Amino acid sequence: MARIPINLSTGSIDVDSSQGETVIVGIDLGTTNSLVAFIKDGEPYILTENGKHGLVPSIIHFGKDGDIVIGEEAKEKLSSAPERTIYSAKRLMGKSIDDLKNYTENLGYRIVGNVEDEGKLLQVKVGDTYYNPIQLSSKLLAELKRKAEALLGKTVDKAVVTVPAYFNDAQRQATRDAGKLAGLDILRIINEPTAASLAYGAGLDIEESENVVVYDLGGGTFDVSILYIDKGIFEVLSTHGDTFLGGDDIDDLIVSHWKEMYDLGKVDSYLLKPLAEEAKKTLSSADTAQVKFHDTVLEITQEQFDQLIQPIINKTLDSCQKALTDSKLAKSAIDKVIFVGGSSRIPTIKKKVGQFFGKTVYDQINPDEVVALGAAIQADILAGNRKDLLLLDITPLSLGIETVGGLMDTIISRNSKVPTQVGRNYTTSVDGQTKLRVTVYQGERDMVINNRKLGEVILTDIPPMAAGIPKIEIQFLLDANGVLTVKATEERSDTKTSIKIQSQYGITDEEMGKMLLESIQNAESDLKERSIQEAVTEGRMVYNSNIKFVKQNESWLSDEQKEKLRELNNLLDAAIESKDKDAINEKLEDLNHYSRPLAEIALDKVVEENLSGKSLNDE
Ligand code: ADP
Ligand code: MG
Numbered sequence: 090m091a092r093i094p095i096n097l098s099t100g101s102i103d104v105d106s107s108q109g110e111t112v113i114v115g116i117d118l119g120t121t122n123s124l125v126a127f128i129k130d131g132e133p134y135i136l137t138e139n140g141k142h143g144l145v146p147s148i149i150h151f152g153k154d155g156d157i158v159i160g161e162e163a164k165e166k167l168s169s170a171p172e173r174t175i176y177s178a179k180r181l182m183g184k185s186i187d188d189l190k191n192y193t194e195n196l197g198y199r200i201v202g203n204v205e206d207e208g209k210l211l212q213v214k215v216g217d218t219y220y221n222p223i224q225l226s227s228k229l230l231a232e233l234k235r236k237a238e239a240l241l242g243k244t245v246d247k248a249v250v251t252v253p254a255y256f257n258d259a260q261r262q263a264t265r266d267a268g269k270l271a272g273l274d275i276l277r278i279i280n281e282p283t284a285a286s287l288a289y290g291a292g293l294d295i296e297e298s299e300n301v302v303v304y305d306l307g308g309g310t311f312d313v314s315i316l317y318i319d320k321g322i323f324e325v326l327s328t329h330g331d332t333f334l335g336g337d338d339i340d341d342l343i344v345s346h347w348k349e350m351y352d353l354g355k356v357d358s359y360l361l362k363p364l365a366e367e368a369k370k371t372l373s374s375a376d377t378a379q380v381k382f383h384d385t386v387l388e389i390t391q392e393q394f395d396q397l398i399q400p401i402i403n404k405t406l407d408s409c410q411k412a413l414t415d416s417k418l419a420k421s422a423i424d425k426v427i428f429v430g431g432s433s434r435i436p437t438i439k440k441k442v443g444q445f446f447g448k449t450v451y452d453q454i455n456p457d458e459v460v461a462l463g464a465a466i467q468a469d470i471l472a473g474n475r476k477d478l479l480l481l482d483i484t485p486l487s488l489g490i491e492t493v494g495g496l497m498d499t500i501i502s503r504n505s506k507v508p509t510q511v512g513r514n515y516t517t518s519v520d521g522q523t524k525l526r527v528t529v530y531q532g533e534r535d536m537v538i539n540n541r542k543l544g545e546v547i548l549t550d551i552p553p554m555a556a557g558i559p560k561i562e563i564q565f566l567l568d569a570n571g572v573l574t575v576k577a578t579e580e581r582s583d584t585k586t587s588i589k590i591q592s593q594y595g596i597t598d599e600e601m602g603k604m605l606l607e608s609i610q611n612a613e614s615d616l617k618e619r620s621i622q623e624a625v626t627e628g629r630m631v632y633n634s635n636i637k638f639v640k641q642n643e644s645w646l647s648d649e650q651k652e653k654l655r656e657l658n659n660l661l662d663a664a665i666e667s668k669d670k671d672a673i674n675e676k677l678e679d680l681n682h683y684s685r686p687l688a689e690i691a692l693d694k695v696v697e698e699n700l701s702g703k704s705l706n707d708e
Contacts, residue, residue: 090296096666099690102287108509111238112127112128112217112241112243112245112247113127113243113247113249113276113468113469113471114127114136114237114245114247114249114464114465114467114468115127115133115249115250115251115253115284115461115463115465115466115467115478115617115630116127116230116233116249116250116251116461116464116466117281117284117460117461117464118147118226118229118230118233118250118251118252118264119147119179119307119308119336119460120177120179120180120308120309120310121145121147121176121177121307121308121309121336121337121549122144122145122307122308122457122601123144123146123229123233123432124136124143124144124145124147124148124237124457124458124460124461125143125233125461126174126350126458126461126462126464126465127237127241127465128381128465128466128469128474130671131469131474133167133288133462133465133466133469134462134465135458135462136236136241137240137459138240138242140661142457143458143461144457145159145161145229145232145233146160146161146163146164146176146177147176147177147178147229147237148160148167148174148175148176149163149174149175149225149228149229149632150162150163150166150174150175151173151174151175151215151216151438152173153173153216157570157696159228159229159232160232164176164469167197167359167363168359168360168362168363168663169444171197171359172197172198172199172215172332173198173214173215173216174197174670175198175213175220175225175668176197176200176488177212177220177224177264177308177439178226178310179308180192180224180310180332181200181211181213181225181261182221182222182223182224182226182260182261182263182264182267182324182514183256183257183261183262184211184222185211185262186200186201186202188211188301189211192333192634197359197369198213198214198215199213199214199215200212200213200214201213201214201219203636204491207533210330212371213225214468217361217496218253218346220428222263222640223263223266223267223270224267224270225267225435226263226264226267227266227267227268227269228271228272229267229268230267230268230271230273231270231272231273232269232546234271234273236560242327242332244533245273246273246274247274247276247277247468247470248251248268248273248274248275248276248279248389248464248468248515249278249279249280249464249465249467250264250268250275250277250278250279250464251280251281251284251460251463252278252279252281252334252410253278253280253281253310253312254280254281254282254283254312254314254328255312255328255329255330255332257541258531258541258543258590259541260571264278265690268486269299276468276471277467277471279463279464280314280325280328280469281312281429281460281690282303282314282325282427283311283314283316283323283325283463283465283470284304284326284459284460284461284464284466284467285303285305285427285429285459285460286301286303286318286323286358286427287323287463287466287467288459288460288463288466289301289425289427289451289454289459292544297423298317298318298319298584299317299318299319299424300315300316300317300318300326300416300418300423300424301315301316301317301423301424301425301426301427302315302316302409302412302423302424302425302426302427302446303315303316303427303429304312304405304409304427304429304433304450305330305355305429305430305431305433305440306335306336306405306427306430306431306433306438307335307336307429307430307431308335308336308337308430308431308432308434309332309333309334309335309336310330310331310332310333310334310335310406311330311331311335311405311407311408312328312329312330312336312359313328313329313330313408313412314327314328314329314410314412315327315328315412315413315415315416315423316420318358318440320615324419324506326411326415326416326418327412327415328412328415328661329408329411329412329415330408330411331404331405331408333446334401334404334405335430335432336366336369336431336432337524338401339369339397339398339401339432339435340362340365340366340369341358341362341365342398342401343365343368343389343394343397344358344361344365344398344539346389346393346397346401347361347387347389348361350387351385352385353382353385357380360382361382363389364380364382364387367380368380369394369435370385372389372391372394372435373434375391375435376390376391377389377390377391377686378394380640381639383687386613389554393513393576394437395437395591398435398438398548399436402437402438402441402442405438405442406441406442406445409442409445409446409474418441419427419445420445420446420447420453423448424445425448425451425458426443426446426449426450426451427450427451427452427457428442428451428452429456429459429460430456430457431456431457433452433456434452434456439452439456440462440600450537464482465650466627470608470680480572487501487502487503487531487532488500488501488529488530488531488543488565488573489501489531489565490527490528490529490530491530491537491561491676492515493608495536495613496512496536496537497530497532497534497535497537497540500513500563500565501565501704503533503566505567507567507568508567508568509565509566510564510565510566510567511564511565511566512562512563512564512565513544513562513563514560514561514562514563515552515559515561515562516556516557516559516560516561517554517556517557517558517559518556518557519562520553520554520555520556520558520561521551521553521554521708522551522554522556523545523549523551523552523553524549524551524552525546525548525551525561525577525579526545526546526547526548527545527546527547527548527563527575527577528542528544528545528599529542529543529544529545529546529573529575530542530543539678543573543590544571544575544587544588544590545571545588546577546586546587547573547586548577548578548579548584548585548586549584549586550584551579551582551583551584552579552581552584554581558581559579559582560579560580561577561578561579562576562577562578562580563575563576563577564576564577564578569669572589572590573589574587574589574590575587575588575590621669621670624673624674625665625668625673627673627677628661628664628665628673628676629665631661631680631681632658632661632662632665635657635658635661635680635684636658638654638656638684638688638691639651639655639689641691642687642691642694644685645694646691651688653683654675654680654683654684654687657676657679657680657683657684657700658680660676660679660680661673661676661679661680663676678690
């Protein structure tokens, strides 16, 4: 089989506009940077302006005058107008405000819950305007589309877009919606590591199969995936990573390092961050890096840098080990290690990862561009120009239904290949039951309450039968795009119903938006949240009754006792405010411990007073 020719040059090229009026492009919609690639004469190219690199920073700046700028220009606004400059919007995709609690505090811009849905759907607030993550991503995609059309001189309305392998359905759906909003028909969503392997033509030029590791360290995320590639068939065996680990963290480490080394205590970190990034990049090809901040020269050596980032490298190696374990492959079974993402350029990382796998790494293709190039190849496959390739992906999370007691019964398990079709038989639990609600969830937890609800099918008109008699088959069909169709059939009476859980075609934007909203609204109400809520409620009750207790027993409690009760109560109050379950329980315990003997005295007094015909209350 022929190897896909990869042109490594990214200089601008002439585009032959005679090849039809439209073109399907490949888009790497990255957390930090995005790129567009296309195919010309069978070869993938990165779309570039005036021979520059094709990276478009995934940053949107909303000007006060209503102007929106995207990319490099927006990046420049990060330090001067952080509250109006949105970066890393990809991290917000398909997430609820609860999902991102700790993260949102450190952002330069504001993230708020949508009041209309109890704050669950996350929105970014810029001035008086709210934007949801889909709208933000769509602005990026629209800009990429605009650029592509201008440079190619053709209509660009179809695309293959890449997403991280671990993206769940809500996140993939959100990406599709963003495309629609931007006027782009997203023909296929493929996994980033799959795209990277495609670009390397891994496994295409030899008869034997290959196991390939894709190590992707970008700006804000780290992913490692293990693929099995056999005669043009790409199969993701396992995937691991960290959505909060990347070049950004490395920049932060350099900033902290400088703050320790130089007198920079009062300088805002975000002012130093661009300099840290510059120094970091310098270190990819030099032994020391120096940058100037006002009158101070900030320096960092390769050695200091290597030491700083050691914990980050170790974290990524932990993920590599986990991915290996999940793939059930030994290290020795790995044939290739492919390097992806801007941060994979760091020499120590290359060395350490190479050592870990005991392999030389593949880094010939620019690690910024490799994913977009692969997406373009996939676009070419979809356009019917390549018949020698087939993509097999896996589903990142288990799919199942709710059974008695709120338990999750998994029908398609995590890491199953798609497309796939699985059926399972169920029955009714009540005599004469004529309706059956099948609720579909996605996730790995045993209780459905902890998983994400995707939708439901209601099977109606089941002829009344005794419990246990109906034979109900639930079928899950997952197509190559990860679109799930659920079919329910009562086989004795041949009563049928089916629902497409998510679909990119044939439904309106409005319906799609509603479905997405629903899936977020029905997102997991976490057990942890619930136990915190319970502790808060109990704490509040005890707090109030303690205040009452002090008031009612003022006459006989000593000043010291009153003071101590107030003090313990204030500590409880603070714990309740902090919503820390363990702290609340601890303070409850302290208060109970101290007040129990006093409560007994009070009780004795009530009995005493009652016996003497006087109530303690009416003094
Ligand atoms: P993403 O996939 O998250 O959008 P990229 O793959 O574009 O991100 O990687 C961006 C990151 O790569 C940034 O943190 C950037 O600082 C870093 N980076 C780019 N070039 C280099 C380099 N030469 N050395 C180290 N880091 C680099
Ligand atoms: Mg990337």
